[in-house]
Structures are given as C-alpha cells and as structure tokens.
Amino acid sequence: MLKKRIIPKFLIRGGRLVKGVGFHHNFREAGNPVSTAKVYDAYGVDELMFVDIDATLENRVVNGSIIERVSEEVFMPFTVGGGLQTLAQIAALLRSGADKVSITSAAVHQPDFVRKAASRFGDQCIVVGLDYRRTPEGQLRLFTHGGTVGSDHDPIDYAQRMQDCHAGEILLCSIDRDGTMSGYDLDLIHTISEKLDIPLIASSGAGTLAHCVEALDAGASAITISSMFLFSDHSPIKVRTYLSTNGHAVRSQLGSHS
C-alpha cells in the first residue's frame, strides 16, 4: 500500500535555512541545509523539500552545490525549487541529485514552461507550487515572486490548468497560514484534491499532530511541515505514530544509516 508522505520543507536564504511567518515576517535561522537534511533522514521522513525563497526576486536560480552536498549525505528523495525558468536549469538540478523540481512563479507567468518541462523530464518530476492568499474581498488569488507579486488567477482553476499541462503534483501553500501553526486550509485541500487526478501536497499551517491528520483526511497525499518541526517538540516520529494511530498508512523504515 502506498504510504502517506511526511515532508519537511526547508527555505533557503543565503545558503542557510530560515523560517518566517506569512512569507515575509519574523524570519528565524533554522540551521545548515546539509546537517539538517541528515537529521531528518535519520528520523525517516519520506521526502525533503528545499526552496530558495529569494531566487526569483533576485532573478537567479537555486544554488546546485547545496543540493550536491545533500545528495552526498542522504539517500532519500528530495524536491528542489527556486527561480527555475529553463529546461537546462532543471536538468542541472536533477543531475545534482534532486528527484523532482518545484516551479511556482514561472508556472504562473509562463504556464507552457510546465508543459515543456513535463514533456522533457516526465510528469512525475514536476511539482507545481501554488502560493495563494485571500484578498480583502474574500477571493483566493495566486501570488508569485515569494508572495510579492499578485495575479488574477484562482488557485482551484489554476490547479486544474496545471494538471492539464502535465504537472505531476500540486504543492498548495497558503501565504496567510504560512508559519502561523494554526492548521492547514482544509476546505481548499479538499476541493482541489477531489477535483484533480494528480497528488496534492498540503503545505502551510501545521502546528499540531491533529492538523496533520486533518490535512490527510481532507484528501492530501502528502503534507509538508516546517515551523512545527523547527520550533516545537513534535518530531517526525511523533507525527508518524499519530498518523498511524489515526488510520493513515505510514512507513516504519528509518533513515539511510540506521
């Protein structure tokens, strides 16, 4: 049976890991990417995700040398994102050891890039990140460039469009909930996962063990966790045990060096 995935999501800034609130505030230092990856590998998490949050704004791409170092130390899957705009950039990251790439800003500004990337590297390789927030008028709208540039796109319609462009997975991020540890956006997770045939990775808002169960109950195939792992005493082992107790299939295997 396929297991539900627990994915620590790490934000890279200046070669270090950081974590903030609402994409912009209260950034806290969260460690060295390579040593942190080793710690979570030992916890037996199911995948890792690394996103360079400044890459698009600074018109560059995530630094592949960090990825190469991670790939030397841990023998588990990871997804990498940040500023990707060309097929050559994706090819270089895969060569460095990434298994999948996440595309966020370019997916909104040049949706055909997603189609081309899927055709070249396979659908399974392309994770489309959808960053959204609720406008004062109560509408859901996608944002790009680390949440700084708005768009007219609705995340539900856009998720469908990305599936049609052969995205392999959707990574759904609520900017409003990011770092708040107040729970995932269950309604939207439910709506989009019901609508799509590709897996949905729920992101933003995990703060308690119950939140993790709720997101999977709502239809997510995987959950990302950041603040809860970095700033609370909930370890991946506790999350896995709690999910299992609550009826979700999870993995029992531990690490690359156990």
Next chain:
Amino acid sequence: MIAIVDYGMGNVRSLANAFAYLGEDVVISDDPDLMDQADRLVLPGVGAFGDAMQAINQKGLIAPLSRQVIELRKPLLGICLGMQLVAHESFEHGMHKGLGWLDARVERLAPAGPLKVPHVGWNSLDFPEDDWLFKGIRRQEANFYFVHSFHMVCANPEDLLATTDYGGEVTAVVRRGNVLAMQFHPEKSQDNGLRLLQNWIDWSA
C-alpha cells in the same frame, strides 16, 4: 568498477554517491571503452522514454551497450526509466522502440479506484524472501520509493521478480539472466535501497 551510463538524462550523481557510500569504485560516463573496463553497468534515467532512446542513439551507445549486456553478459542494473528502456517498446507519448533486452512493453499506470497518477511515494513490495536480491530485507519494512506514471508489463511471467500494489499489480523488479531492473529508486530508498544495491554488488552472474 561500476559504470553509470551517462546519456544526459538521469540522477547520475545520486547513484554515484550511493555506490561510493557502499565503498565501490564508480564512474559516470558515456565512453564505450570505460564500459568495457567496468565489471557492472547501471542504466539510470529520469524523463520521457522517447527522448531517452533518442539520446542513447545519438550518443552511439546502443551497439556498445548491447555488446556489454548481450554478448559479454555483464551485470546490468536498470533503474526507473532505465528499467523501462530495456523493454521492447513503450507507449509513452506515442509508440517508441526500446533496447529490447526483455520481452516486455511499457504502459501507462491505470490504477483501479480513486488513486492518483503519478504513483509517488513509498510503497511496499511483494518479493521472494529467499532470493539473493532481498537478503536482509524484512517484509514488514520493505518500503521503496516510487515516482512514475508508466510501468513495465512482462510477456514472460518468470521475468517478474517483485511487484507492488497500486490499484492493481504494478511491476517493481524484473530479472532475466544478467539484466536486473527496478521501477523504484534504490539509491533514494534509504537503508533498504542501499541493501539491494549491496546485494547486487555481491552477486556474480
């Protein structure tokens, strides 16, 4: 020495890192002379079947690879797309001819029920516990990392070594003589994956 065949599409570094971690001498190369010197070959691959065959063909690697695998019977390990390439043909974005070392075809996953495609994540294996490949693997903990939309369907049932369940039986490991191939990523499957790679290194054809 293990040669990882580099035709430009694949997570070659992850594979090289895994073999280096296991203490093996490993090269990433598209040079037929190095493949000749190697004791074992690994055929990796991430991407679309048609593009991969075209890249292998353009690099002039079909004849040298066939010589190593079919004539010299050197152990070959195909992984993910590298597994699918050893089939006769694939139906990913049209029909494409493969290397044809195994009587098999590659078809899109069509799981029964509300399951998503791609099949992404850790899934359990149904495998013969007494086979050398699975030495040291415990059935209850035999999860491996899959990330794929297509899978291989073998014409000869005896080529099928292990399967996983995803809304029906999905081919996970195939083997015929010196050709061994896996749909999941052993180099990304933590301890269990490293154990399979070590078992393959320890095996002599």
